Amino acid sequence: MGNGIFGIGISGLAAAQAGLVTSGHNIANANTEGYHRQGIIQSTSYPLRTGSGFFGQGVQVDTVMRVYSQFLDTQVAQSQAQASYQSTLNAQLSQVDNLLADTNAGLSPALQDFFAALHDVAASPASVPSRQSLLSSGSALAARFNSLNSRLEEVRSGVNAQISASVTEINSYAQQIASLNTRIVTALQNPSQPPNDLLDQRGALVEKLNAVVGTSIVNQSDGTINVFVGNGQNLVIGQQAMRLAAVPALDDPQRLEIGFVLGTTTGRIDSSLLQSGSLGGLLEFRRNALDPAQNALGRVAIGLAQSFNDQHRLGQGLDGVLGGDFFSVPAPAVTAKTGNTGTLTVSAAVSSIAGLTTSDYRLAWTGANYTLTRLSDNTVTTYATLPQTVDGITISGAGAPAVGDSFLIQPTRNAARGFAVAITDPMAIAAAAPVRTAAAGANTGSGAISAGTVNAPPPPDVNLQQPVTITFTSATTFNVTGTGTGTPLAVPYTSGGNITYNGWTLQISGSPAAGDVFTVTANSGGVVDGRNALLLADLQTRATLAGGTASYQGAYSQIVSAVGNQTRESEVSAKAQESLVSEARQAQQSLSGVNLDEEAANLLRYQQAYQASGKMLQIATSLFQEILDLNG
Secondary structure, three states, rough: OHHHHHHHHHHHHHHHHHHHHHHHHHHHHOOOOOOEEEEEEEOOEEEEEEOOOOOOOOOEEEEEOOOHHHHHHHHHHHHHHHHHHHHHHHHHHHHHHHHHHOOOHHHHHHHHHHHHHHHHHHHHOOOOHHHEEEEEEEHHHHHHHHHHHHHHHHHHHHHHHHHHHHHHHHHHHHHHHHHHHHHHHHOOOOOOOHHHHHHHHHHHHHHHHHHHHHEEEEEEOOOOOEEOOOOOOOEEOOOOOOOOEEEEEOOEEEEEEEEEEOOOOEEEEOHHHHOOHHHHHHHHHHHHHHHHHHHHHHHHHHHHHHOOOHHHHOOOOOOOOOOOEEEOOOOOOOOOOOOOOOOOOEEEEEOOOOOOOOOEEEEEEOOOOOEEOOOOOEEEEEEOOHHHHHHHHEEEEEEEOOOOOOOEOOOOOOOHHHHOOOOOOHHOOOOOOOOOEEEOOOOOOOOOEEEEEOOOOOOOOOOOOOOOOEEOOOOOEEEEEOOOOOOOOOOOOOOOEEEEEOOOEEEEEEOOOOOOOEEEEEOOOOOOHHHHHHHHHHHOOOOOOOOOOOHHHHHHHHHHHHHHHHHHHHHHOOOOOHHHHHHHHHHHHHHOOOOHHHHHHHHHHHHHHHHHHHHHHHHHHHHHHHHHHOOO
């Protein structure tokens, strides 16, 4: 019996010591990231059977288990992935929102200054200083377009840099997880004896990985985990880590995509499938905020340049020369996909600024037809031949395509970057109209002729400035003579009705008498004529963009509003997601976290158990000594 008492006491000492060590370990790791509190699992030793019944043999420590819930840990990882996604998206959106909505650095004040200078020219068309001021305001407007685009390009470069850094971080975490998988397999000789600290380290790495890119985890029977990203792309398989890479897009070298390395080749992951983690936030920002904002800014630049140029070419400068282009803007960008094997070359040109969208397009050859995908909404249109016109863009091609060849068409992406003033001579500003109308002094009727306007679109009719004479043969008919008119006779007259020849339109009102004469001639002395400048100034409020629903300022305001709304939505979502992370982590910590008060109580409990087991050994020793003394 004495030997039994010794064994029971020793087992009690060992169990109490294990409890003390475990509680101490918990206390030491109370602030360790990813740590789950541990506890000993103990059971009664197999009893000794005697004639007097079964006598207990003490206690044994079966294992040390961590307090862990896969459900709660998965909730924390997933909520953290979404929180990182939202916070990253909001941080990036805030940059663009602050840039575009700035009352001083945005486009609005530059537009206002330019058209204010244009009104000055309309009021004083012969004033060279006013004309020079208009050119300066035009240059400032161009510089503002360039500056805004440059800042957006800096943001784009920053996104690329962060994507590269994220890929490096993902690869590092994947390698560490694979290494821990190896150590766990080695340590897990007995499934009932888990290597708790290694499991916690791996769990912490998985949580950090989820903050960068959302993952899905599959537990394996040997204790390892498999990690997948995107639509099931392998990242960690058992003890092997795969490698991702940031690679240029095949049809846009300036755009980094996520690829996975397979030996000597690199596959690609559809960025739309990476919808969580900070990497998903970066890709979402670029796809649905940065690209549309930069394209929309380019659309304003193209719309302003083309509509202003069209009207400017209908006017005449102080030098008597018909107006040319006031602004210059790049043509739509077309990039052939790397690896195209055909000889097809594709070009694009703006045919209608009203039809322009803020989308990019992808043209591909299937072997039987061309497919044009509008990337903003993935609308696909099929064509048998080129050229074709869609959304205000005429797409042309030359050469023979091969199956699989594709081209990225960006109608507006580079417009703001290349927007510039095309003229330097203030005399060349076409403020005047190129034609002048007059009524003969000998007219006896009450007919009055309007100043006349030049018909759009440019270029003007070649006979625009040829002299034309309108002679009334009666109160209801007139004859027209002049080069290019065809000399029509007995034209019916309607008071106030349009009379159009040689690319101009005018109106005669009132009641002309037979023999009354009206003339249209070149505006050779139009130094104080500001009619075309007034028409140019009218463009400021004319709805020329977005299907004829928005002015320049209105289209820019749409950009500011869209980005502002996205920023506000992401801010609200980010705050909500942070609350979800806090709640998930609180639930997890309530189960798995270390409670120092509880551990302090455990220390006292195990201390008392240790002392009691020691007292048992002391008593057993005393009894054994009594027996020895009796036998001595």
